[in-house]
Amino acid sequence: MAARRVLGRLIGGEGGTLREAIAALPDALLVVDARGRLVAAGGGAGRMLGPEPLPAEGEDALSLFAAEHRAALLAALAAPPREPLRLLLASTDLGPPRWAAVGVTGLPGGGAVLRLSADAAEAEQAAARESERLASLGRLAGGIAHDVNNLLTAVMGGAEAVLARGVGPEQAEDLRTVLAAAQRGADLVRRLLAFARRQQLAPRVVALNDAVAALAPLLRRTLGRSISLRLDLEEPGRCVRVDPSQLDQVVVNLAVNAAQAMPGGGRITISTGHRTVLAPEPAGRTTIPPGRWVTLDVADTGPGIPPEVLPRLFEPFFTTRREQGGTGLGLATVLGILRQSGGEITVESAPGEGARFRVWLPRHPGPPDPVETPPESAAKPHPGARILLVEDEAPLRRLAERALLRAGYVVDSAADAEEASDRLDGPPPGLLVSDVSLPGRDGLALARAARAAWPDLPVLLMSGYAEAALGTDLAAEGIAFLGKPFTPAELLAAVGRALAPPG
Numbered sequence: 001m002a003a004r005r006v007l008g009r010l011i012g013g014e015g016g017t018l019r020e021a022i023a024a025l026p027d028a029l030l031v032v033d034a035r036g037r038l039v040a041a042g043g044g045a046g047r048m049l050g051p052e053p054l055p056a057e058g059e060d061a062l063s064l065f066a067a068e069h070r071a072a073l074l075a076a077l078a079a080p081p082r083e084p085l086r087l088l089l090a091s092t093d094l095g096p097p098r099w100a101a102v103g104v105t106g107l108p109g110g111g112a113v114l115r116l117s118a119d120a121a122e123a124e125q126a127a128a129r130e131s132e133r134l135a136s137l138g139r140l141a142g143g144i145a146h147d148v149n150n151l152l153t154a155v156m157g158g159a160e161a162v163l164a165r166g167v168g169p170e171q172a173e174d175l176r177t178v179l180a181a182a183q184r185g186a187d188l189v190r191r192l193l194a195f196a197r198r199q200q201l202a203p204r205v206v207a208l209n210d211a212v213a214a215l216a217p218l219l220r221r222t223l224g225r226s227i228s229l230r231l232d233l234e235e236p237g238r239c240v241r242v243d244p245s246q247l248d249q250v251v252v253n254l255a256v257n258a259a260q261a262m263p264g265g266g267r268i269t270i271s272t273g274h275r276t277v278l279a280p281e282p283a284g285r286t287t288i289p290p291g292r293w294v295t296l297d298v299a300d301t302g303p304g305i306p307p308e309v310l311p312r313l314f315e316p317f318f319t320t321r322r323e324q325g326g327t328g329l330g331l332a333t334v335l336g337i338l339r340q341s342g343g344e345i346t347v348e349s350a351p352g353e354g355a356r357f358r359v360w361l362p363r364h365p366g367p368p369d370p371v372e373t374p375p376e377s378a379a380k381p382h383p384g385a386r387i388l389l390v391e392d393e394a395p396l397r398r399l400a401e402r403a404l405l406r407a408g409y410v411v412d413s414a415a416d417a418e419e420a421s422d423r424l425d426g427p428p429p430g431l432l433v434s435d436v437s438l439p440g441r442d443g444l445a446l447a448r449a450a451r452a453a454w455p456d457l458p459v460l461l462m463s464g465y466a467e468a469a470l471g472t473d474l475a476a477e478g479i480a481f482l483g484k485p486f487t488p489a490e491l492l493a494a495v496g497r498a499l500a501p502p503g
Helices: 002-012 014-024 043-049 067-078 120-165 169-195 208-223 244-260 330-340 394-406 417-423 443-453 488-499
Strands: 029-032 038-041 085-088 099-106 112-118 204-207 227-232 239-242 266-277 281-283 286-288 291-300 344-349 355-364 386-390 410-414 431-435 459-463 480-483
Touching (some): 014 038, 029 043, 038 043, 067 099, 120 169, 120 488, 204 208, 204 244, 208 227, 208 244, 244 266, 244 291, 244 330, 330 344, 330 355, 386 417, 394 410, 394 488, 410 417, 417 443, 431 488, 443 459, 459 488
Parallel strands (some): 227 266, 386 431, 431 459
Antiparallel strands (some): 029 038, 085 099, 099 112, 204 239, 239 355, 266 291, 291 355
């Protein structure tokens, strides 16, 4: 009891101000007496040890740890070790076991301050588990994407072809509904591929502040009048290397997600900054590697995220708004985009205190890349040009052939690489358009064989897989790429760009 009275005087102070100061600290601290009963706790302790609430003052703080590790911690209170203890936290129903590194600092008269941090070994194991889960999802997504995108291309192409021929108002409305549904399906496939880090990116060096400022008007229109948007952009601004459109998607997703958490209105603050991380820094479900980072925060004044939800926020298909049409792919998409760009995302939240999502991107020394303007002739049709079209899916081949013929092209069609090779025995075509996945020899091998004979032959490859999943740099070989699903108009635009003279 004497030790507890000493601790009470040390921590309580006049009016308990020191205890309140400890509670306001972001660190995961526990102040305990010699028997392990809680005296005070830092504000970060609840976030780290949740979702179960912390013990009340005077209750056993050792209950936060697994039963088999409590004796070692109790011994450490009497004789604090030099190195942190590696202790298993009390089990919950939310997932795999969690470990913590616990530093023990003795206090005068007995008791100790426990400083908790995510255990590095456990963080590595958790990262390995998540990477394996991500890889499994990537294999699944890649396996279904090609076939699903082929189906969606046929649906979209057929609907547009019928609309172009002219139908009555009711039939036109039905076809537009079909097109909208197919577009939503295509978007779901793209988002799943983004989470699995198998999408095509077009990275450029951009000034982060300029990108956020340019997006602000769109965000204000999207968020509505009940949500105020504030920008707090650090100067001087810094550069990152990302796909600009994907960066926009990340910011919009985070801002819309924050707005949905505040149906009665509130404030969203988007801020930028920078951090230099000298050693691996555990941060929730991940670890930030050493390096020079540029940060982008999206913070809201909403009700906060429940502790039991935080560990699952970035899981694909996990959503707390299923009845409002949520797919559970918004934050999963954000995570995939950032990791494919070498970045990371962390989140801090507590009930009643809003949420702050922090985007981490590797700093690029700059300067930003100039904005390239495509030549005016890039997407213009080139009627009369001979196109060799190779597609093993008969409905897609017919749709593409009809679209090209209507645009004035001369089209030779083939169902596989062997048939296409026979067509290449004569004069070269003006453009080779081929699906990548073909029976026998694939489209990329066909293109390389044709290029061996005619090095300047323009090539456009099509695929239901993302270009990143093909395992080669097509741009370095001068090969254009068109991802499925696509509409006839998108096919014609890609053909026009592929046929455009260089420069």
